[in-house]
Amino acid sequence: MSRKPIIAGNWKMNKTAAEAREFVEAVKLNIPSNELVDTVIGSPALFIEGMKKGVRNTELKVAAQNCYFEDFGAFTGENSPATLAALEVDYVIIGHSERRDYFHETDEDINKKAHAIFKNGMTPIICCGESLETYEAGKAEEFVGAQVSAALKDLTADQVASLVLAYEPIWAIGTGKSATQDDAQKMCKAVRDVVAADFGQEVADKVRVQYGGSVKPENIAEYMACPDVDGALVGGASLEADSFLALLDFVK
């Protein structure tokens, strides 16, 4: 089963609008065709509108890094999925471990967000991943499997086939300590197996599973060579234009 790779940068809370504009200008002519790879930038919400204007007529897509699960209302400080959709945002990253850890997001919140993102015609990139303690206790598959099942609850088979799951071991995020190729393959396959158990093998064969955690130009090719790794979610190495473009060299 061939699945189109998807490389997504996650800028987190970095860059000003002017720096984002400079980045897009620097990379936009060198992004490989969407026929070969989906290339996405996870932008801070504050300048998503500018990002969408900047990437018009290019191969770059834009993701939000989070959203709320209600469209409108008295939810001070939250970002509405309906508003993101009106800005023609393509993807929304949800369930990042930083959101789970620092902002206490639960599996139930993430599931509600996934439903809200689909209702508004966008595609979720749903993150999952275990702590070092869970990894060392040999419980990573069990823990991540439960996160995935909970996040996908009551979605349709077509929705699940179209979304993206990002396996990101917490101990590898921003630490420079990346998972081995074998661990990344084993865990991305485990994530796919949960989708197969919950929604059937046909859906599991279609869903795209990314690895994330200290991915950089020097190691991305080894992850992309794994049969169950369909792409990468990249923090630090997505911030500079040269490094971001180098992440896409595996397509050549």
Ligand code: PEP
């Ligand atoms: C991330 O933010 O999702 C991430 C994987 O960060 P980094 O690539 O910096 O480890």
